Amino acid sequence: MDRVRDGRGGRVSGSAAAAITAALVASAGLAAGWAAGGGGVDLPWAPTWDLRLAFELDGLGAMYGLLAAGIGVLVFAYASAYVPRHLAHQDRPRREEARLHGAMALFLVSMVGLVTAQDLIALFVFWDLTAVASWLLIGFDRADRDARLSALMALLVTTVSAVLMLVGILMLRVEYGTTQLPELFAVAEQGSTVTVAGALIAIAALAKSAQVPFHFWLPRAMAAPTPVSAYLHSAAMVAAGVFLLSRIHPLLALEPGLLDALLVVGVASMAVGGALALAADGLKRLLAYSTISQYGYVVTMLGAGGEAGAAAACFYVLAHALAKSALFMTAGAVTEATGGKALSEVGGAARRLPLLAAGSGAAAAAIAALPLTIGFFKDELFFKAAAEHGLPLGALAVAGAALTFAYMARFWTGVFLGAPRGTTEPLERRLVWPVAALGALVVVGGVVAGPFAALARDAATVTHGEPLELTVAYHLDARVENLMAIAAYACGFLLFAGRRLLDAPLRLFAGAGDRAGPERAYSVSLRGLNRLSNRLHDIEVRDLRASVAAVIVPGSLLVTIGVLFTPTAGAYRVDAPQGADAPLIVAVAVCALAAVAATVPRGHLALALSLSGVGFALATAYSLMGAPDVALVAVLIETIFALLFVGVYSLVPRAVLRREAELHEPRSRRTRDGAIALVSAVVTTLVVWGAFSRPVPRDGMAERHLELAEDAHGSDVVTVILADFRGLDTLVEITVVAVAMIAVAMLLRGRVRG
């Protein structure tokens, strides 16, 4: 721990090294695959449902995959120095680091799977995997209630919306008979199915990208350790949403209304995110609002559509991810060095951290779209697409870019210029050089934009559905993009200079959002659900008698109603018993007698034994009805339970058993219980009698099973069903048994500990 404190840093742990290596290998593989022109795999998954594990490294997958893996290398390297410090601050053992790196690697793998998936079901699976990994990562500080709630919020918002997406996918499948994207694009036509399914999938994507009105989870997710934010909330998790919109863009483009909706959501997110970023004080919070706003740009461009929109969206994602992860890492490094977490607590860090200031300066300039950074081109393409779409969107684009300029200037100058504040601690090099590397990359991209443009072009080709041109260059003339950029800088500077005047109205806006915004709706509905669940829980398990009655009473009422109102008149019949039924009737009568007898005894042991008498009589009835397998299992279960009862009673102190046995029931309750028993007995008798009177069906599933059992090399059809025909069910059931075993062991161990 002392080594960490002295600033040189501990060695890179094994788990961190493994994560870095994995990210390096993934980046190299993806880069090589992209250079070689793609390629993919296509394995059958569940052939009877026509599900395939189809993955292909196309342009879109290559770009998002490279972002996730490449930025992953730098973020993991940063984390290898950051996380030990983070754990040391909280007096946690360093081995917990492995958990974070493991979840980061899981996230990387699911992200690569997500962006290369060509089957919507496979895509959905990886989509949820990223949500699970992000839950683990945001909630890394398990002892912190705030972190746990934030992790839950991120999980709920992204997975509940993912269910909508699954509904959309299934609608497409029902309509077109496939979930393979290339096939879908070929056959899908404009219509209500595509509109509704597209809208459902788009909602999931917008929630993942933290767009208005689902944006509230992202600032909360800043409870995560900084490397997690730098990774998930710049290059990966949040990018997955706009990735999905890009992936299914050919479907969305079939319905202009959907694109218009995206446009509205995008512009709203741009405005809300930008305004809140201008007012935010916390460093990471400001960056989170900025992310909302920046992905708002991308969604706007996807909504504008067309060649220019697709190109602008893809290039924007690329440029933004590089710069934003550098800025998140800057925030973490500054907090580690000075102890300040908000703009009001830091300042003047440039002299003490010159390399960090330079790297993050380049990144901030890129977000603000200054020339000589890759960011300039992102806004150039953005302005071009917006201007093509029409004057209103052009004006909104300039306003959004001005906001961006203003809050970025506020962020960087607030952290690095002005009077020095806070303590100064030396930083490990690994907390600085990833920022410097990304800053350098951003500047290189501003000079030699070719390779970046090529990557974005290949991605945009997939989004647009046909080949397109994407070239970026500086033009020293009075074209409209340049004029818009100059206007944005000028307005942005004015906003920055006059930010003190804006403070009060922005605070008001942020306060209104807290009081009546979507986050409030989230917490209100969550609290309501909790209350509902508690109430149901109370009704069901407060006492055993109530829970039994809660099943039996409605159950028998429903059956009665079903019997009385079944439309097929004459279907219910009660035949007179025949001679051959005599043994069965005896068995059932014994069963009934044992049940009645079970109500009499006061002692626990007698009660247990008469209950198992009911079970044994029932088992006899099964065996008489030609169900020897069921009878065998019934006998065995009854035996083991009878013995378990006896064994457990022998562990309970005698005095307790006696005291329990002497408790008397109030008369009213005994009357009520008797009435319930009578009603259910009458109804059950009627139903069972009716069922026995029916002739056994001869052409159902049972006959088919008997025929097929021969093919499956078995003559005991029950076993064949369990192990072969319904083997998947059995597999799930034995998994449940294993989970139950672990749960029982843990519960009982907890009891011993008190």
Added chain:
Amino acid sequence: MTSILSRMVARALLAPTLIVAAAILVKGYADVGDGFAAGIVAALGVLLQYLAFGRDEVMAALPVQRAPVVALTGLALGFAVFAVPLVAGATPLEHWPAPGEEPIHVGSLELITAVVFDIGVFLLVLGASIAIIDALAAPTDGEVES
């Protein structure tokens, strides 16, 4: 403390119970019973030992601490039968031999993969039952009073 007679009966019954369980398991495909029933029969034999001898003596005589391992082995076996056909390019849980093909015979036994799956069920049920029985029999604070 239980009587001498019940202890003798319990001890004498253990081996036959396990043999019956093995028979139910192996014959499962041709006759009544399956891995689940076999697992319960075997667990019954062990439960009887618990009742007659108490937990301490059973733990000394039988490897009951391994029960969770046995259960998880069974689960792993089930998943293996589920997953292996995938590697071979077939659908999950596809059994061998295929319909119409003749299985390999060892005496009157037929070797089919469905039985392997059933053995997985057997091990899981046996292990889980014993683990739960053992957890119930473990000493509790309440026992001190008696």
